[in-house]
Amino acid sequence: MSDERPSTKGPATFREVFAEHEYRAVFAASTLTWVGDYVAKAAVTLLVYRETESVALSAAAFAVSYLPWLVGGPLLATLAERHRFRRVMVACDLIRMALMLLVAIPGMPVPVILALLFATTLANSPSQAARSALLPLILPGDRLVVGLSINASVGQAAQVVGYLLGAAIATVSPTAALLMNASAFALSAALVRFGVRDRPPAMNNTHRSHLLRETAEGFGMVFGTPMLRAIAVLVFSAMLFSIVPEGLAAAWANEHAGENVDPGLSQAVIMAATPAGFILGGLVIGRTVAPARRLLLLRPLAVAAPLALVPALLDPPPVVVALLAGVCGFAVAGLLPTANGLFVQSLPDGFRARAFGVMATGMQVIQGAAVLVTGLLAERFPIPLVVGVWSAAGVVLMSLVILRWPDQQTVAASVEAAQTASAAAAGTVAPDEPSEQDTSDHHGPDQVDPDRPRHAVT
Numbered sequence: 001m002s003d004e005r006p007s008t009k010g011p012a013t014f015r016e017v018f019a020e021h022e023y024r025a026v027f028a029a030s031t032l033t034w035v036g037d038y039v040a041k042a043a044v045t046l047l048v049y050r051e052t053e054s055v056a057l058s059a060a061a062f063a064v065s066y067l068p069w070l071v072g073g074p075l076l077a078t079l080a081e082r083h084r085f086r087r088v089m090v091a092c093d094l095i096r097m098a099l100m101l102l103v104a105i106p107g108m109p110v111p112v113i114l115a116l117l118f119a120t121t122l123a124n125s126p127s128q129a130a131r132s133a134l135l136p137l138i139l140p141g142d143r144l145v146v147g148l149s150i151n152a153s154v155g156q157a158a159q160v161v162g163y164l165l166g167a168a169i170a171t172v173s174p175t176a177a178l179l180m181n182a183s184a185f186a187l188s189a190a191l192v193r194f195g196v197r198d199r200p201p202a203m204n205n206t207h208r209s210h211l212l213r214e215t216a217e218g219f220g221m222v223f224g225t226p227m228l229r230a231i232a233v234l235v236f237s238a239m240l241f242s243i244v245p246e247g248l249a250a251a252w253a254n255e256h257a258g259e260n261v262d263p264g265l266s267q268a269v270i271m272a273a274t275p276a277g278f279i280l281g282g283l284v285i286g287r288t289v290a291p292a293r294r295l296l297l298l299r300p301l302a303v304a305a306p307l308a309l310v311p312a313l314l315d316p317p318p319v320v321v322a323l324l325a326g327v328c329g330f331a332v333a334g335l336l337p338t339a340n341g342l343f344v345q346s347l348p349d350g351f352r353a354r355a356f357g358v359m360a361t362g363m364q365v366i367q368g369a370a371v372l373v374t375g376l377l378a379e380r381f382p383i384p385l386v387v388g389v390w391s392a393a394g395v396v397l398m399s400l401v402i403l404r405w406p407d408q409q410t411v412a413a414s415v416e417a418a419q420t421a422s423a424a425a426a427g428t429v430a431p432d433e434p435s436e437q438d439t440s441d442h443h444g445p446d447q448v449d450p451d452r453p454r455h456a457v458t
Contacts, residue, residue, distance in 0.1 A: 012142040012143040012145070012146045013146070014150070014287065016146075017143050017146050020138055020139060020143070021195065022138045022195060022196050022197060023135075023139055023147060025191045025194075025196050026131060026134065026138065026191075026192065027147075029089075029093075029187075029191040030131065030154075031154055032184040032187050032191075033093070033185060033188045034154070034158035034159070035158045035161055035162045035165070035184065036180060036181035036182075036183075036184030038159050038161070038162020038166060039162045039169065039170075039181055040100065040166065040178055040181040042162070043169065043177030043178055043181075044103065044113065044117060044174070044178070046171070047113070047174040047178075050174070051110055052110055076122060076125040076129075080126040080129040080130040080133065081129075081133070081201070083201050084198060084201055085131075085133055085201075086130075086134075086193070086196045086198050088129075089130050089131060089134075090192050090193050092124070092126055093127065093188045093189035093192070094185070094186075094189050095120075096123050097182045097185035097186050099116050099119055100120060100178055100179075100182040100185065101179070102116055103116045103117065103120075103178055125360070128360065129354075129357050132356040133356065134196070134199075135147060135148070135151075137199065142291050142341075144341065145294075145338070145341040146287065146337075148336075149283065149285070149286030150282070150286070152282050152333060152337070153279040153282040153333070156276075156278045156279050156282075157275070160275055217354065219358055221347070221354070221355060222355050222359065225347075225414070226406060226414065227406055227410065227411060227414035227415075230406055231339050231342055231346070232358075232362065233401055234339055234402075236362050236363065236366050237398055238302070238332050238335065238336070238398075239363050239366045239370065240366060240370045241305070241306045241328070241370065241390060242274065242305060242329065242332045243274075243370055243371060244309070244370055244374050244387055244391075245273070245274060245309065245312075245324070245325040245328070245387065246271050246274050246325070247367075247370070247374065247375065248371070248378060248383055248386075249266075249271045251375075251383060252270060252318070252321065252387075253270060253318055269318060269322045270318055270321055270322050270325060272322075273321075273322035273323070273324075273325035273326040274325045274328065274329040275329065277325065277326030277327060277333070278330070279333070280333070281329060281330035281332070281333030281334045282337065284330075285297070285334040285337070286337050294337070294338045294341075295338055297334060298339070299402040299405065301332075302331075302398045302402050303398050303402065304327075304331040305331035305398070306328070306393075306398055307391070307395050308324050308327040308328040308331060308391075309324050309387060309391035309394075310388055310391045310392050310395065311324060312384050312388040312391065313385065315382070315384040316384075342411065345414075345415040346414045374390055377390075
């Protein structure tokens with residue numbers, strides 16, 4: 001991208017993003033459910049362990065939340081394309097509320113608890129797909145990129161707060177923690193129902209086919225479009241190594257247990273470092289760096305993320321490991337909003353929720369596989385060696401990815417093609433909707449229709 005030039009236009013501000021009342025409603029609802037989910041994970045893990053005294057079943061209760069994405073993530077995300085986004089989000093919140101109330105019933109058998117948790121997580125896919133498709137309708141232009149940075153950073157913070165709060169409450173009463181999660185879903189449903197404008201489905205009856213075919217079309221769109229495929233490869237590659245310190249934190253911390261270092265504290269520091277770095281990177285780069293300059297930073301940040309973990313080869317103490325993980329998280333948070341913004345502009349209308357299902361499922365599967373593979377390698381080799389070599393391989397991989405990154409002409413052509421396809425699909429603006437001229441102060445010039453912008457990765 002040697003011909004790219006930073007624009008003089010500054011980034012959107014937090015005030016501009018939070019000035020959108022619909023975004024405030026979605027943001028509050030999302031934050032409630034994020035915290036509630038992590039509270040419930042901590043509570044259910046402890047509840048199952050108390051009932052069975054089995055570490056394996058307790059771990060299964062934690063891991064079951066990832067399985068539905070692999071089983072039906074893209075398929076269920078496609079459903080969100082067929083229905084009104086607000087209705088999908090409210091319905092999923094109410095379903096999850098009811099299921100968590102059932103989990104909270106004292107004396108519930110463990111197999112039933114696991115089944116209910118599985119069903120609860122199945123509702124996450126269409127809900128998150130609808131929210132991801134809705135955000136571009138609310139936040140135009142660079143406000144979307146900043147909004148995504150805020151969401152990502154708050155999501156990481158919610159993980160830390162939720163785990164700590166859930167563990168503290170569950171120690172006294174797991175049922176109380178589960179009821180808290182059910183209440184969070186109820187409040188979320190109310191916020192979305194009364195704070196978000198109703199919009200027609202992205203896919204009308206004339207565009208519908210078989211659900212499996214529509215899901216396959218989502219995969220075809222993401223991996224068949226050069227620009228979207230390049231973004232997918234970049235994001236999936238970043239997930240391969242950024243999750244590793246967090247996944248191996250417990251074993252890594254215990255390797256230093258005999259060095260006057262508390263293993264529990266070390267584990268907490270290492271696990272919290274990546275989310276902390278992600279929060280800082282998302283807010284700093286998303287807020288202070290101009291949109292065009294973020295694009296210039298994408299390549300160096302892509303290589304810097306795995307490079308930050310290569311010094312693990314030297315077997316540093318936990319505090320240094322945490323610092324390395326934090327730098328990695330900072331770099332990943334810096335590149336993801338840029339990738340999201342390009343994804344938004346390069347995706348034609350009618351594919352937002354399906355594309356989200358593809359990307360979210362891929363991220364979940366790749367993160368789980370990365371932790372599993374590095375964990376198996378760590379059974380035979382020292383953890384510092386595994387992480388260092390794995391990260392060095394990540395540097396090579398990311399270097400290849402950015403060398404094949406599309407040039408500016410290809411990016412511009414992809415955006416233009418997506419806009420043309422969206423305009424052709426939209427036809428004319430509906431009589432009851434404001435025209436583009438009427439909303440010029442509210443919607444960015446890069447959006448063909450104010451109610452039909454494009455989808456983000458996360």
